[in-house]
Amino acid sequence: MANTKDKICIIGGGPAGLACAVYLEKKGYSNYTIYEKLNKVGGKAYSPKIEVNGEKRAYETGAIMGAITYHAVSEMEEFGGYYHKGPDFKPGEPNMRREYRNSFTGEITEPFNPKANFSLKKMIGLIKLKKQFKKLKELMETKYAGYDCYGHIGVASGKYSGISKIVPNAEGTNKDQAFPNYLVGENPNLKDLALPFSEFCKKNGVEEVQRIWVGPYTSFGYGYFDEIPAAYVMKYLDTTTAAEFVKLQLWTWQDGTQAIYEHVNARLKHPAVLQTEVVKVDRADGKVNVTVKKDGKETTETFDKLIVTTPLDWFANYADATDEEKDLFSKIVHEKYVDFIARFEEGAGPVISGYLFENMEPERLGHAMVYYHRWEDIGKNCPCTVYALRNHTGDPDVPYDKTLEMMKEDINKVLKFPIKEVLYAQESYYCPHVGPKDYADGWYDKLEAIQGTKNTYYAGEIISFGDMEDTCAASKDIVGRFF
Numbered sequence: 001m002a003n004t005k006d007k008i009c010i011i012g013g014g015p016a017g018l019a020c021a022v023y024l025e026k027k028g029y030s031n032y033t034i035y036e037k038l039n040k041v042g043g044k045a046y047s048p049k050i051e052v053n054g055e056k057r058a059y060e061t062g063a064i065m066g067a068i069t070y071h072a073v074s075e076m077e078e079f080g081g082y083y084h085k086g087p088d089f090k091p092g093e094p095n096m097r098r099e100y101r102n103s104f105t106g107e108i109t110e111p112f113n114p115k116a117n118f119s120l121k122k123m124i125g126l127i128k129l130k131k132q133f134k135k136l137k138e139l140m141e142t143k144y145a146g147y148d149c150y151g152h153i154g155v156a157s158g159k160y161s162g163i164s165k166i167v168p169n170a171e172g173t174n175k176d177q178a179f180p181n182y183l184v185g186e187n188p189n190l191k192d193l194a195l196p197f198s199e200f201c202k203k204n205g206v207e208e209v210q211r212i213w214v215g216p217y218t219s220f221g222y223g224y225f226d227e228i229p230a231a232y233v234m235k236y237l238d239t240t241t242a243a244e245f246v247k248l249q250l251w252t253w254q255d256g257t258q259a260i261y262e263h264v265n266a267r268l269k270h271p272a273v274l275q276t277e278v279v280k281v282d283r284a285d286g287k288v289n290v291t292v293k294k295d296g297k298e299t300t301e302t303f304d305k306l307i308v309t310t311p312l313d314w315f316a317n318y319a320d321a322t323d324e325e326k327d328l329f330s331k332i333v334h335e336k337y338v339d340f341i342a343r344f345e346e347g348a349g350p351v352i353s354g355y356l357f358e359n360m361e362p363e364r365l366g367h368a369m370v371y372y373h374r375w376e377d378i379g380k381n382c383p384c385t386v387y388a389l390r391n392h393t394g395d396p397d398v399p400y401d402k403t404l405e406m407m408k409e410d411i412n413k414v415l416k417f418p419i420k421e422v423l424y425a426q427e428s429y430y431c432p433h434v435g436p437k438d439y440a441d442g443w444y445d446k447l448e449a450i451q452g453t454k455n456t457y458y459a460g461e462i463i464s465f466g467d468m469e470d471t472c473a474a475s476k477d478i479v480g481r482f483f
């Protein structure tokens, strides 16, 4: 039973946790606490300021971009009063221009331009690609109708249920209108979405489209097409969003994505309690006892309800997890996405972002797949963020240090942009998901069945997908249905 007086604990001050607070407030709840272990909000939306030519600007280590399909993020912007730039970028704004380079020679290539290095083979390939893109779009709208809602409830058994991804401004202006646009229905074909994306494409005769999807999917750290259920690929990169990526109709934020969540946090009734890590959860007698650690001291607070937006496989380690929770959460896998920000020798860096398509294959694990040049006006002196994956199902992980070395070598030696120093490097717990077998076994329906048990609700990236839009929308969905 919804009771707006309930005292609610939210673990995590990333996009998911803050979005939960926003939607709780919209429903009239005000007695909530967000615990965040770091000294900042935004989670993987982290945008440190770096000084170049005497001026400090935001660079991205985590989330960068959005698109017109970012409805829930748009609601966060509205709440915080802080908005994106783009898709038509003006001088002095961060932008999304990019080129393609051969991963082995560093030469500029134009794989999607039929006129560049014209050959009949290339022309035929591009015609085939265009046809298959159109075919996939039609298939998704007909054979796979219902795929384009957030989350995965029912998909494994040929059903769908969730907030529509395609209806813009799905949120109303008042509490009663706050959570409409649910799609509910049956479509047995949706079971195909448990297949690895490469098999899904083969089954539907659209294998070529992987050439388009691989850029914004694999190079953005979301895994390889032979291991990832098609559901994740198509829910994140639905055909509208994929087309926006191709056309570069994208959003970025002047002060970085972190600023979205700083602005949201500043307007919340109860901003996140920082540098406060949840170290124990004990659920008994209809209450949730949460122990936090701050400045080395542990204290315990009692709540009515708990929303977990942090990795569920970690939650099982510090909470009084039931056998069912332990079993379910042990199936979660995540990507090991590595990135660093490189500063180049004076006047010797790239002037535009680059994709290295040959490095987006499992055989090239640990190699740089993409680099992000954010500020066009800084030209060759603009530090760039470089990205690689170091894990693939069935292969040994490339060690973290080795990955950094390989990435540096790709940039220094292959592309010939001499790195002067690495300003920041990290590996992210990235894109938690389940593999094709667990997906087909109804993992998401099992999770749905325990939502609310022991007054605990699960939100965050795993619910729909590991991007800002899907995580914020998942918070909207969980709060909308259970509070």
Ligand SMILES: Cc1cc2nc3c(=O)[nH]c(=O)nc-3n(C[C@H](O)[C@H](O)[C@H](O)COP(=O)(O)OP(=O)(O)OC[C@H]3O[C@@H](n4cnc5c(N)ncnc54)[C@H](O)[C@@H]3O)c2cc1C
Pocket: 011, 012, 013, 014, 015, 016, 017, 035, 036, 037, 038, 041, 042, 043, 044, 045, 061, 062, 063, 064, 065, 066, 220, 276, 277, 278, 279, 309, 310, 311, 337, 339, 428, 430, 460, 461, 465, 466, 467, 468, 469, 471
């Ligand atoms: C390199 C990179 C590039 C990306 N690019 C994009 C992009 O272009 N567009 C896009 O939309 N998304 C992008 N993302 C993904 C996006 O950042 C994430 O999907 C999003 O941040 C997930 O939000 P979340 O709140 O679920 O998790 P997180 O952002 O991980 O936040 C979880 C928070 O919980 C805190 N926490 C963890 N454990 C505890 C605990 N025990 N107690 C208290 N606090 C705890 C963490 O410190 C963290 O702040 C990118 C991410 C990375 C790393």
